[in-house]
Amino acid sequence: MSISLEEIQKISLLARLHVSAEEAGQYAVDLPGILAWVQQMNKVDTQGIEPMAHPMDASQRLREDTVTETDQRSRFQSVAPSTEKGLYLVPKVIE
Amino acid sequence: MTAKWEAVIGLEIHVQLATRSKIFSAASTAFGAEPNTQACAVDLGLPGVLPVLNSEAVRMAAMFGLAVNAKIAKRSVFARKNYFYPDLPKGYQISQYELPIVEHGQLEVVSDGGGRKIVGITRAHLEEDAGKSLHEEFSDQTGIDLNRAGTPLIEIVSEPDMRSAKEAVSYMKKIHSIVRHLEISDGNMQEGSFRCDANVSVRPAGQEALGTRTEIKNLNSFRFVERAIEFEIKRQIRVLEDGREVVQETRLYDAGEDETRPMRSKEEADDYRYFPDPDLLPVVIRSEVIEDIKRQLPELPAEKASRFRLEYGLNEQDAEILAMNKEVAEYFEQTVRKTSADTRRVANWVTGELNAALSVDNLDITSSPVTSDMLAGLLTRIEDGTISGKIAKEIFRSMWAGEGEADSIIESKGLRQITDTLEIELLVDQVLLDNPVQVGQFKSGKDKVFGFFVGQVMKLSKGKANPQQVNSLLRKKLQ
Structure with missing residues (x-):
């Protein structure tokens, strides 16, 4: 299985990773190797087996609908790079 | 719309559930609090936190499913929908993908001709809402308020069964009415508790295959839904009649201009790379619990x-x-x-x-x-x-x-009705005396004048005379 340079670019964009052209070339060689290794799994006959959503054989525990959290904004915002008027500030995002 | 074309519409409605706390954390969901005072470590996606599912959100989603005759999944799974946006701190939204909690429902709506038609409900899944981005307040920065992050939502996805903006609005109103009756949402559109995306396409009448669709995002009133869809149908017909092609894209409705415009595209945004959320186990609802919820459903x-x-x-x-x-x-x-x-x-x-x-x-x-x-x-x-x-x-x-x-x-x-026969008789006599010409006309066979007399008596009584008595007394006197 091969992976094109465009695919490498797309994946890195989706993951917000900066990948240089040089690195992309290396990944185009390395990633197919990893995928081929994982692809061995395809040999297993999974007919009639329910897809596993979670490795633990248990179901989700539910909590009561009660509010127990208190306002800790100042603590959380003390580690934020930039805040104002109670808001977290980030570089301008425009729709 | 020209008879040559048929519109095909499907809606995705986001309904905020009226729980006290968030879907995966114990922070409050109350509207209108100071920014970020109701965003806890889980909502902020800080390292090491674990989501724990709110039982009430599950119950409410099941109630909705039962109200639209849908199948409630005995086992449903939460998945991560991955995308980057500053009001989504984790870099993914916890949603449901392959195994939603509600599937295969239906709803009867008013069709275009005034008759009835069934609109299919493909699915309704549980998910968390994102925070809010405030672009206006700061010149070169965006302010983020994460109070809304983690508020439980159900996203209700319809089949593409609607054929006009009016049908879409009828469907949306029915859904609104149901969630209000179930008391699972306040349905407040101004506050964003009930909002809708519309998928619209047109095709030549009689054609089976669907045309290319566009998605209109974030419609938060019935009127906007109707006008946005109407605009979009006309626009697509114009494009097709000009021999051009409809581009599959996301559009926003501008109420001021009454038109839809393409949204500046987030590159590659449509690749969400869903996968089961390892932080959450499958949600299992026993049939007894479903039966129990069914019994407690209020009148719809x-x-x-x-x-x-x-x-x-x-x-x-x-x-x-x-x-x-x-x-x-x-x-x-x-x-x-x-x-x-x-x-x-x-x-x-x-x-x-x-x-x-x-x-x-x-x-x-x-x-x-x-x-x-x-x-x-x-x-x-x-x-x-x-x-x-x-x-x-x-x-x-x-x-x-x-x-x-x-x-x-x-x-x-002094508005009491005059029902005293003598009193009304005096009024009648007065009117007949004052209008000898009309009395003459009536006697010579002009029946229509009768209404004139009734009107005059009522006027004289300042509307208080009993109309039936006025009628019968006039008849008697004029014979």
Whole structure:
């Protein structure tokens, strides 16, 4: 299985990773190797087996609908790079 | 729309659930708090936190599913929907993908011709809401308020079964009415508790294959949904008739310009790379629990409308209008209980005078200045003959203006209906005496003049004479 340079670019964009052209070339060689290794799994006959959503054989525990959290904004915002008027500030995002 | 083209519409409706705490954390969901005071470590996606599912959100989603005759999944799975946006701190939204909690429902809506049609509900899944981005306040930065992050939502996805903007609005109103009746959401559109994305495409009439669709995002009023879809259908027809192709894209509706415009595209945004969320185990609902929720379902709008027809003898249209809104239905039934007046008269007043006055003043029925007690008092006085229907409308306006209850207004303004035969006879005699020409016309066979006499007597009595008595006395005198 091969992976094109465009695919490498797309994946890195989706993951917000900066990948240089040089690195992309290396990944185009390395990633197919990893995928081929994982692809061995395809040999297993999974007919009639329910897809596993979670490795633990248990179901989700539910909590009561009660509010127990208190306002800790100042603590959380003390580690934020930039805040104002109670808001977290980030570089301008425009729709 | 030209008969040559057929529109195909599907809706995705996001409904905020009325839980006290968030879907995966114990922070409050109350609207309007100071920014970020209701965003806890889980909502912020800080390292090491674990989501724990709110049982009430699960129950509410199941209630909705049962209300639209859907299948409730005994086992459903949460998945991560991956995308980057600053109001989504984790870099993914916890949603459901392959195994949603609700599937295969249906809903009867009013079709274009005024008849009925069934709209399929593909699925409804549980997910968390994102925070809010405030672009206006800062010049080169965006402010992020994460109070809304983690508020439980159900996203209700319809089949592409609607064929006009009106049908889409009818469907949306029914969904709104159902979630309000179930009390699983406040349905407040201004606050964003109920919002909708519309998928719109057109195809040549008679063609099976669907045309290329566009998605109109974030419509938060019934009127905007209708106008945005109408605009979009016309736009796509124009594009196709010009021999061009519709581009699959996301568009935003600009209410000021009444048009849709392409949204600046987030590159590659459509690749969400869903996968099961390893932080959450599959949600299992036992059939006994589903049965239990089913038993506790309140009366739904459609059931209520048919009960109103049977119990109160209302026609289909009145029954449906009254049953659509829970508070209106309660107001109507409270009024019925407090008066001996005919139930159809009560229905007429609630859907007529009261409804008109509410919309003029842009008020909700729960804040109506005329309470159900007051309306019942007024209608009782029509029923027992104290006042005429016409005077009642005058009294209604006085009650609306805060002048008190019907009985005190009738007394203070002297509006009691004149039913004393002698008194009416005097009025009749006066009118006949004052209008000898018309009397002559009547006697020479011009029957139409009769209405003129009735009008004059009513005018002379300032609307207070009993119309039936006026009629019969006039007949007698003119013979």
